[in-house]
Amino acid sequence: xxxxxxxxxxxxxxxxxxxxxxxxxxxxPAPDWVVPxxxxxxxxxxxxxxxxxxxxxxxxxxxxxxxxxxxxxIRILHPNALQTGNxxxxxxxxxxxxxxxxxxxxxxxxxxxxxxxxxxxxxxxEDQLEAATLTGALTAVLRxxxxxxxxxxxFALTVRSSDPTLGANAAGLLLLAPDPAPGRFRLGLSWDExxxxxxxxxxxxxxxxxxxxxxxxxxxxxxxxxxxxxxAPPRYLWQRVVEYSDFKDWASISRHFAxxxxxxxxxxxxxxLKEEASRIAAAHPRPFDRASAALKLxxxxxxxxxxxxxxxxxxxATAEETWRRRYGDCKGKTxxxxxxxxxxxxxxxxxxxxxxxxxxGLDERLPSPLMFDHxxxxxxxxxxxHWLDGTLPPVAGPxxxxxxxxxxTLPLTAQGSSILPLGWRxxxxxxxxxxxxxxxxxxxxxxxxxxxxxxxxxxxxxQQQVQFSGIAPAQLLSGLRQQMVGxxxxxxxxxxxxxxxxxxxxxxxxxxTGTVDWDDDGGGAKSLSLPGGGFNPPEKRVRPAEQDQNAxxxxxxxxxxxxxxxxxxxxxxxxxxxxxxxxxxxxFGRNYHRAFELRDGAIRMVRGSRVEQPEIDAATAKRDNARxxxxxxxxxxxTYKPSRSVSEAKSAASVPATYEIDWTxxxxxxxxxxxxx
Numbered sequence: 167x168x169x170x171x172x173x174x175x176x177x178x179x180x181x182x183x184x185x186x187x188x189x190x191x192x193x194x195p196a197p198d199w200v201v202p203x204x205x206x207x208x209x210x211x212x213x214x215x216x217x218x219x220x221x222x223x224x225x226x227x228x229x230x231x232x233x234x235x236x237x238x239x240i241r242i243l244h245p246n247a248l249q250t251g252n253x254x255x256x257x258x259x260x261x262x263x264x265x266x267x268x269x270x271x272x273x274x275x276x277x278x279x280x281x282x283x284x285x286x287x288x289x290x291x292e293d294q295l296e297a298a299t300l301t302g303a304l305t306a307v308l309r310x311x312x313x314x315x316x317x318x319x320x321f322a323l324t325v326r327s328s329d330p331t332l333g334a335n336a337a338g339l340l341l342l343a344p345d346p347a348p349g350r351f352r353l354g355l356s357w358d359e360x361x362x363x364x365x366x367x368x369x370x371x372x373x374x375x376x377x378x379x380x381x382x383x384x385x386x387x388x389x390x391x392x393x394x395x396x397x398a399p400p401r402y403l404w405q406r407v408v409e410y411s412d413f414k415d416w417a418s419i420s421r422h423f424a425x426x427x428x429x430x431x432x433x434x435x436x437x438x439l440k441e442e443a444s445r446i447a448a449a450h451p452r453p454f455d456r457a458s459a460a461l462k463l464x465x466x467x468x469x470x471x472x473x474x475x476x477x478x479x480x481x482x483a484t485a486e487e488t489w490r491r492r493y494g495d496c497k498g499k500t501x502x503x504x505x506x507x508x509x510x511x512x513x514x515x516x517x518x519x520x521x522x523x524x525x526x527g528l529d530e531r532l533p534s535p536l537m538f539d540h541x542x543x544x545x546x547x548x549x550x551x552h553w554l555d556g557t558l559p560p561v562a563g564p565x566x567x568x569x570x571x572x573x574x575t576l577p578l579t580a581q582g583s584s585i586l587p588l589g590w591r592x593x594x595x596x597x598x599x600x601x602x603x604x605x606x607x608x609x610x611x612x613x614x615x616x617x618x619x620x621x622x623x624x625x626x627x628x629q630q631q632v633q634f635s636g637i638a639p640a641q642l643l644s645g646l647r648q649q650m651v652g653x654x655x656x657x658x659x660x661x662x663x664x665x666x667x668x669x670x671x672x673x674x675x676x677x678x679t680g681t682v683d684w685d686d687d688g689g690g691a692k693s694l695s696l697p698g699g700g701f702n703p704p705e706k707r708v709r710p711a712e713q714d715q716n717a718x719x720x721x722x723x724x725x726x727x728x729x730x731x732x733x734x735x736x737x738x739x740x741x742x743x744x745x746x747x748x749x750x751x752x753x754f755g756r757n758y759h760r761a762f763e764l765r766d767g768a769i770r771m772v773r774g775s776r777v778e779q780p781e782i783d784a785a786t787a788k789r790d791n792a793r794x795x796x797x798x799x800x801x802x803x804x805t806y807k808p809s810r811s812v813s814e815a816k817s818a819a820s821v822p823a824t825y826e827i828d829w830t831x832x833x834x835x836x837x838x839x840x841x842x843x
Contacts, residue, residue, distance in 0.1 A: 224356070232327050247315075256306075270319075331479070365382065368405060395717040419576065430501035431505040485501045519576075596776075660678070697728075726776075760798075
């Protein structure tokens with residue numbers, strides 16, 4: 167995604183193919199379409215890190231693509247701002263080298279031309295190899311010598327970009343940061359005849375806009391901080407933003423990219439992938455099993471590496487190329503998977519998505535392919551849609567919903583598709599379940615047998631699968647002993663990890679002995695606070711007066727469950743045991759549940775929390791603010807009183823022990839029925 171920010175000293179633009187192959191930083195005057203902003207006077211009382219005398223971020227569109235200009239002159243006011251003299255320019259050499267127009271230091275009325283005594287050092291490096299990213303980017307670095315507090319640093323450069331995948335289409339953003347430094351800022355977009363894009367200007371930018379026949383400019387002097395409404399949904403982060411795009415609608419993007427995947431997935435007559443598909447078909451008669459086998463082949467036999475070389479930023483590598491080199495990014499893996507599914511007679515299409523979670527409000531955005539950072543497959547199997555992601559570990563098979571909870575996706579089809587709202591579904595299965603069993607049957611003074619089990623689903627569970635699947639059992643046990651034996655754990659006797667593909671869950675179980683921290687309440691009475699039993703009270707949902715008071719309040723969807731079972735000392739009687747409050751509450755769209763039961767010589771406790779309404783309106787927030795004082799935030803206490811003559815352990819519902827049911831099942835009793843809220 168191309169952006170222009172308010173104060174970006176390290177200007178990085180990794181663009182795709184184009185013209186010059188010269189990988190050196192050039193020097194030349196600014197292009198004709200650039201007119202630097204007039205300098206703003208530095209006030210006598212200027213304070214902070216820097217004062218921005220001018221800061222221009224300009225984009226120009228022509229038949230060859232886009233040119234991005236950055237030019238600024240800043241007064242350095244604080245020693246910590248001297249790091250602005252560490253300049254870094256990143257670019258893809260296939261897009262042409264950057265052109266530096268000025269690099270000067272202004273001091274006491276004198277002008278120091280930095281490039282007369284210093285030069286950029288060109289580094290060819292892949293700084294994201296640890297993230298399996300291969301871009302081919304170059305970086306030019308220069309440390310401005312002898313920079314001092316009070317100096318003014320002037321820097322200007324232009325970088326061209328042109329992506330053959332987009333063809334003559336341009337798309338991008340101009341934005342001003344929510345809390346820029348004091349000074350003068352200008353953002354601008356201009357175009358040659360016939361190159362005017364569609365524009366969408368955020369309300370916060372509209373007042374600053376000045377339009378002409380072939381340009382629009384946004385000027386700000388000392389722009390105020392503009393914070394999004396506190397606790398509002400992510401779409402409210404879009405404030406001082408200008409969107410531009412040559413695509414008139416989402417369907418035109420869908421039609422534009424669909425042929426690329428058709429071409430990339432096409433197999434030659436003698437392709438080895440045809441043999442792979444034949445082998446899968448012979449081994450699996452059912453379409454679902456065939457799709458699962460094809461997906462597993464792509465996940466397991468082709469390692470993931472993002473490839474952004476030679477125009478690969480948006481263009482998929484062919485299925486045969488990806489299979490031959492046995493590595494690929496999401497685009498190459500998707501093309502490979504589409505090729506296999508086609509050979510297997512399974513209808514499928516590529517779908518663009520956003521893995522960063524930035525797709526809230528996508529329906530309000532100007533259509534742009536840069537709103538997506540991922541592509542996966544949607545297949546029609548046995549009459550139902552299934553999602554297949556070749557970049558996930560091989561334990562993640564076809565699923566009715568994507569593993570990542572996308573809000574919007576864009577199917578790529580020949581006829582063109584609009585963005586697809588997936589909607590939010592109330593989860594029936596917790597994202598994480600913590601099971602904690604304390605076997606204190608030997609008595610209060612004796613170490614207890616402790617068993618903990620953590621069941622993790624979703625992306626976090628898959629990340630654990632990647633982490634733990636390559637660790638030998640002995641290594642896992644040794645590492646956990648080193649990390650955990652201490653205060654509570656006296657010893658860890660066993661540790662087992664597995665990934666349950668049916669439950670789509672990572673399961674880690676640890677068992678050993680530990681000290682139970684019984685409180686001595688006098689007269690032989692004991693009490694114990696159960697792990698995972700209490701809730702912190704929710705915070706008030708309020709905003710500063712200058713923010714939008716009517717914007718909804720947002721909670722990140724989550725569903726967690728804690729289950730604790732204490733097997734009571736055999737020397738005690740059930741009559742003498744009790745526990746504190748159970749409750750079912752709903753506040754701010756979240757369900758809070760806690761329940762106890764004493765049965766079969768054990769006290770069982772379950773505590774669940776699920777966001778059931780990610781967005782609530784301001785009226786609901788105000789009502790629930792007034793209810794916080796009544797929220798039960800007590801820890802989960804169990805008590806033993808040998809003098810007790812009447813049992814206080816009355817249960818409103820049945821609570822299963824950690825060892826009584828299969829907690830990896832799709833539906834487990836982690837929640838009650840909360841009061842309306």
